[in-house]
Amino acid sequence: MDETLAVDLRQITKQFGTTLANDHVNFQVRKGEIHALLGENGAGKSTVMCMLSGVYRPTSGEILLNGAVARIHSPKDAVKLGVGMVFQNFRLVPSLTAAENIVLGETHQVWRTKAWMARKTAEIEALATRFGLPFNAGRQVWQLSVGEQQRVEIVKTLYRGAELIILDEPTSVLTPGEADQLFVTLQQLRSEGKTVILTTHKLKEVMAVADRISVMRKGKMLATLDRSATDEREVARLMVGQDRQEPRPRKARLKGPTLLDMRNLVVIGDHGRHALEDFHMTIHEGEIVGIAGVAGNGQKELAEVLAGLRMWKSGTITFRDTKWKGASVRHSIESGISHVPENRMKSGLAGSLGSVDNLLVKSYRTPARSKMGFLRHAENRLWSQGLVEQFDVKTAHLDAPVHHMSGGNQQKLLFAREIHQRPHLMVAVHPSQGLDVGATDGVHNLLMTLRDEGKSVLLISEDLDELLLLSDRIVVLFGGRVMGEVTHDAADREHLGMMMAGVV
Amino acid sequence: MELITQLLIAAMAAGTPLLFATLGGILVERSGIIQLGTEGLMLMGAVTAAMTFLATASLPLTVLMVLLVTGLMGAFHAFLTVTLRANQIVSGLAMTLFGAGLSAYLGKKITGIPLQGAVPKIDLGWLDPVPILGPVLGHLDVFTWASLVLVVLMTLYLYHTSWGLHLRAVGDNPATADVMGIRVQVFRYGCVILGSMLMGLGGANLLMVFSPTWIEGMTAGRGWIAIALIIFARWNPLYALAAAYFFGLLDSLGFRLQLAGSPIPPYFLKMIPYLLTIAVLIFVGWRTKHKLSGSPMALGVPYIREQRF
Numbered sequence: 008m009d010e011t012l013a014v015d016l017r018q019i020t021k022q023f024g025t026t027l028a029n030d031h032v033n034f035q036v037r038k039g040e041i042h043a044l045l046g047e048n049g050a051g052k053s054t055v056m057c058m059l060s061g062v063y064r065p066t067s068g069e070i071l072l073n074g075a076v077a078r079i080h081s082p083k084d085a086v087k088l089g090v091g092m093v094f095q096n097f098r099l100v101p102s103l104t105a106a107e108n109i110v111l112g113e114t115h116q117v118w119r120t121k122a123w124m125a126r127k128t129a130e131i132e133a134l135a136t137r138f139g140l141p142f143n144a145g146r147q148v149w150q151l152s153v154g155e156q157q158r159v160e161i162v163k164t165l166y167r168g169a170e171l172i173i174l175d176e177p178t179s180v181l182t183p184g185e186a187d188q189l190f191v192t193l194q195q196l197r198s199e200g201k202t203v204i205l206t207t208h209k210l211k212e213v214m215a216v217a218d219r220i221s222v223m224r225k226g227k228m229l230a231t232l233d234r235s236a237t238d239e240r241e242v243a244r245l246m247v248g249q250d251r252q253e254p255r256p257r258k259a260r261l262k263g264p265t266l267l268d269m270r271n272l273v274v275i276g277d278h279g280r281h282a283l284e285d286f287h288m289t290i291h292e293g294e295i296v297g298i299a300g301v302a303g304n305g306q307k308e309l310a311e312v313l314a315g316l317r318m319w320k321s322g323t324i325t326f327r328d329t330k331w332k333g334a335s336v337r338h339s340i341e342s343g344i345s346h347v348p349e350n351r352m353k354s355g356l357a358g359s360l361g362s363v364d365n366l367l368v369k370s371y372r373t374p375a376r377s378k379m380g381f382l383r384h385a386e387n388r389l390w391s392q393g394l395v396e397q398f399d400v401k402t403a404h405l406d407a408p409v410h411h412m413s414g415g416n417q418q419k420l421l422f423a424r425e426i427h428q429r430p431h432l433m434v435a436v437h438p439s440q441g442l443d444v445g446a447t448d449g450v451h452n453l454l455m456t457l458r459d460e461g462k463s464v465l466l467i468s469e470d471l472d473e474l475l476l477l478s479d480r481i482v483v484l485f486g487g488r489v490m491g492e493v494t495h496d497a498a499d500r501e502h503l504g505m506m507m508a509g510v511v
Numbered sequence: 512m513e514l515i516t517q518l519l520i521a522a523m524a525a526g527t528p529l530l531f532a533t534l535g536g537i538l539v540e541r542s543g544i545i546q547l548g549t550e551g552l553m554l555m556g557a558v559t560a561a562m563t564f565l566a567t568a569s570l571p572l573t574v575l576m577v578l579l580v581t582g583l584m585g586a587f588h589a590f591l592t593v594t595l596r597a598n599q600i601v602s603g604l605a606m607t608l609f610g611a612g613l614s615a616y617l618g619k620k621i622t623g624i625p626l627q628g629a630v631p632k633i634d635l636g637w638l639d640p641v642p643i644l645g646p647v648l649g650h651l652d653v654f655t656w657a658s659l660v661l662v663v664l665m666t667l668y669l670y671h672t673s674w675g676l677h678l679r680a681v682g683d684n685p686a687t688a689d690v691m692g693i694r695v696q697v698f699r700y701g702c703v704i705l706g707s708m709l710m711g712l713g714g715a716n717l718l719m720v721f722s723p724t725w726i727e728g729m730t731a732g733r734g735w736i737a738i739a740l741i742i743f744a745r746w747n748p749l750y751a752l753a754a755a756y757f758f759g760l761l762d763s764l765g766f767r768l769q770l771a772g773s774p775i776p777p778y779f780l781k782m783i784p785y786l787l788t789i790a791v792l793i794f795v796g797w798r799t800k801h802k803l804s805g806s807p808m809a810l811g812v813p814y815i816r817e818q819r820f
Contacts (some may be wrong), residue, residue, distance in 0.1 A: 062690075083692040098687040100680045101808065111680055112691030119671050 012074060013038045013171050013202040014059065019068035021054050028054040030226040031068070036171075036204055036219075038073075041197055043217035044206045045246055047443045051226040052206040053095075056173050059204075060092035061085035072171070091164025092173040097156050101149035105142055105159045106131050109166050135162050138195050153302070154185040161192070165201075172196060174205040178212055182301045183471070183504030190216040210239055210246075222246050247444050257495075258459055260479060263292025266432060266463050267313075272322035274308045274487075282308035284487040286322070290432065295454060295464040297478030299471065300507055305487040306467045307349065310436050313465065314346040315339035327431060340369055345425035349436040349467075351414075355421050358410035362402055363391040365409055366424050398423040399449075415446030422453050433457055436467045451477060471500060485509040518760060519647050521767070523655060526759025528553070528717035530658045532737035533744060533751040534665060535709030540741060541669070542702035543682040543809040544592055547603025549710050550734025551610020552581050556714025558614035561621050561725040570630065570653075577715045578708045584610070585707025586700070593699045596813035607734065615727045626723040630654060654716045661709070665748040678702065682807030685814035695814050713737070732785065739788040742795055745805035758784055 014036040021029040029051045036042045046052045057063045058070065061082040070077050072088055079085050085092070099108050106128045116123060128144045135141060140158040148156060157177065164172050178186040193203050193216055207213060213220055214234065221231040222245040229245050267290040276282030283305045290296050298306055311317035312324070315336035324331040326342060339346075348354040356365050367387060370376050376387055391405055400419045402412055409417055418438065425433060435454065439447040454464050454477055468474050474481055481498055483490040483506040490506040493499075505511045532549050539546040556577045563569075563576040588606060591597040630652045638649040669675040680688040681698045689695050717733065718725060736758060744750035765780035773780070 082690045086692070098684070098690050100684045100687055102683050103676070103679065107676060108687075111676060111688070112693055114673050114677075117672055117674070119673060119676060 011038055012036065013072065014204070015071035015074070016055070016058075017069040017071065019055070019058065019065045019070070021051075021058065021063060022066045027226050029058075029065075032223075032226075032228045034221060034228055035231070036202060038202055039197060039200055040218040041193055041203045041205070041216055043213040043220045044204060044223065045208065045210070045213055045220055045242065046206075046223035047208055047246060050223040050246075052223055053175055055223075056092065056175050056204070056206055059085065059171075059173060060090055086167050086169070089168060089170035090173065091167060091169025091171070093157065093160040093164065093175065093177060095175045095177075095179065097160050099148045099156060099159060102147060104145055104147050105151065105155075106144040108148055108159060109144075109163045131162060131166060134165055138162070138165065138199070139192055153180045154182075154188075157181070157189070158192075169201070171202045171204070174203070176207060177205055178207065178209065179469075180302065182508045183500070184508040184510075186212065208246075210243055213242065214239055224248060257455075260293055260458070262294070263461060266290050266292050266327060267465075268323075268325040270323045270325075272312070272324065273320045274305070274312055274317065275320055276305075276308050281320075282487050283312075283319075286487065287489060288482060290463050290465060292431075292463055293458060293461040294479040295458050295466055295477050297474035297481040298465065298467040298484055299474050299481050299503055300469075300484035302469060304484045306436070306484060308487075309484075310346065310349070310434050310465075310467055313339065313344055313432070313434050314348075315344075340428065343429070343431035345369075345428045345430035345433050347418075347421055347425055347433065347435040347438050349440075351417055351421055352410065356409050356417060359408045361404075361406035361408060362395055362400065362420060363388055363405050365420060366391050366394055366427075369424060369428060394423045394427060395420070398426075414441045415443060415449070418442060418446065418450060422450065426453065426457070430457075430462060432463045432465060434465045434467070437469065438466070439468075439470070439473060447473075471503060474503075475500070483507055516643055516646050518763075519643070519756075521763035522756045522760035523647070523651070524721055524759065525762040526756040527655050527658050528713040528721060529733055529737050529740060529758055530662070530752060530755035531654075531713030531716055532710045532734060533740040533755055534658070534661055534748055535706040535713065536737055536741040537706075537744065537746050537748060537751060538665070538702050538709065539706035540810055541678050541682045541746060541807055542699045543685060543807050543812065543814070544589070544699055544703050545599040545603060545811045546585075546588060546606075546703065546706060546710075547600060547738065548584070548588060548606025548610065548707070549737050550730055550732070551607035551614075552584060552707050552710035553610075553714030553717065553730045553734045553737075554614040554728070555584060555610045556581050556711030557718040557729060558618045558714075558725060559711070560715035560718050561618065561624075561626065564626055564719065565621055565624060573719075574712070574715065577711045581711025581714075582704050582708045584711075585704040588707065589700045589703035592813065593696055593703070596815070599811055599813075611728065618725045618727060621725050622727065623724060626719060630719050652720055654712075654720055657712075658716075659752075662748045662752050669748065679807075682809055685809050685812075689814070699814075710734070710737070736784055736788055739792060742806070743791045745795075746807065747805070758787070761787060 012035050014034065016032055016034040019029055019032045020027070032055060034055060044052045044055065054063065058065050059079070061079045061084050064080060070079060077088055079088065100111070103111070106124065109131055110127050131144050135158070140162055142151060142155040142158045148159065151159065157180070161172065177189060181189060196203055217234055219231060219233055220237065220242060222229045222242060224246065232242065269286060269288045272283055272286040273281060274283040298309065300306055308317060312319055312334065315334045315338055318334040352358055367376060371382060377383060388405060395402065395405065398419045400416050400423065402416065409420060412420070438454070439450050442450065454466065457464055466474065466477055475498055479495050480492060481503065482492045483503060485507065486509060490509065491511065493503070502511070532553055536546060536549060559577050559580045560573050563573040567573070584606060588602055591602045592599045632650050632652045633656060635649045638645040669679065677688065677693045678698055681693060681695050685695045714730060717730060722729065740751060740754045740758065744754045761784050765783055768775065768780055769777045
């Protein structure tokens, strides 16, 4: 028995139906360290974390906590054993206050008197201050920013007595500045003797904060390394399985004529406030314009306006020398804008339909696809087959529901449909979200090809690396306004991060 | 003064059945389940009350039978929607149609027989000198008092106890509640059963106090109004009190105008509460377009704990 190990997983296997999510995983975390679990999407990191926190039970294998075999059959068991997990999508009740969320589940006090709540709030605030995690405990959670919500989650685990704190992809929702602050907090936790595990697929973070690094790929644990004894390159090679191919060289670009011109645009968001305020942007033919910013600063609304899904309140939009009168999806499609939406399964594809129907939804009106209101069935199948092959979409057969496909293949199908429209402008929102490295490279290639053919791309992404790699220009949005703009060559990460946080 | 008192008495008399049903609906929906069976449950409550009282002449027995019958119907809805995760809308509508049909069949023999001396009043004559409210509160029946107590209890429960907090969490985000060790299914079963019982009590109240004779379909859409009132009251028992009395007032106003020989056809007067229901939904929808509507966020969504094995 080794008392210095906070976590010791032995030969853990986890099977979902026929897929093996974890294959004889061994994983050891020392007490009082920050341990990063690194891997691609679908490598099995989250599965490991979910077993530690009682959401899943392993199919076989042993979990040891602090040297003793642990029986974790429910989230409640995990809490009792001092394991606290911060899920990627937070487990908070939006209509309750932060303090109420933290004390939720306590039953030894029946009456919630003001005095009791005040005492608890003070207790929570003291705890929060001690670990440098400030938030307003009396506020309802839906009014807090994402960063604050994450702090509430961390304090919740501490309040419930966690010694081992697990964070699943904690930085995916934060600005670079907020992420740095989180890392300071993690170090603070370590200095108080807590053990921290974080899962991530971002290499830079790992190198910045972790003491030790474990790498997983395809359900297997490959290695555990000391940060001081390794470098980014080695870790990257382990994670991906090979050296990443060099990005294709960037062709020089001739600045084309203006394609899109947006002036003084004001757009109202779902929340009833101004999502875009006095927004200006021009896009020329043959360039990729990246939009950087933390989620919720107007990117979604910008994409929706261009796709014809959302009306703007004032300002002008001129596309290919025509001034737009109002929002119309059909008008947007017909004037040559294609849209790769943020959530491909929500507004991009119809999950239970097959590839043919999904490819048809934007072109079924054309004479090539239908005649007098009836679909040309045989032609459409041939046409779909061609597209599926051309874009290398792997599907069991043409009519198999698309929700059975992997995320990468879904995205390829979506791109096939959108590129087939011969767009003048492609609006791509988080195009590589949830894709593995290979699929991401594929998507990037498609976007670069469009650019080199003289088409334009509006790339909305939260992944700075992606923006830096692809964009000819990067426009930073903050609070619905343009904070600034940088060209490809002049872009630097730190400056962008400050602009994203609204500092400069 | 006299007029205000009279209107208030009339509003409370017509509003109390609505209040019971609305409180029941709030309890059910706070747990995240939709119960559209209100109309059927009210009818079943009414017919059960009529039959039991005509047979036994005992108020406690009558109330007990109503609770039993509607509680069973509620348990069935809970089984379908919580355990089997059936469509909540369909299950609720089925319950309304079933309740309407069965109550009509059961009530055939007792149609038109008036119930006499069914519900005692609590006489607080010494309150009479208090202006306006004195004469109102001095002569209320036990059902009305029970509904008032219920409003207080539910408010305390929802906003001032741990269990109330847990219930709100279950209705808003069952996955979170589950991770925090709250038993989602237990809360849902309990709320659906208790809430359905309250809806049944609303029907019994309508029959025993407001119009003490069983007639087929006597609820006349009150169950549906109660469902709209849940939204109007923003799932808050105190607001439900105000909303129910307001609708009670409209209901009795129509009746009075008719008696006074108003030139407006009585059909139009009877339409007012339903028209107002639509107006209320438009108003609430408009006002909450960009905010949390107060609706439990997981309303109508069955909860499945993440796959475990």
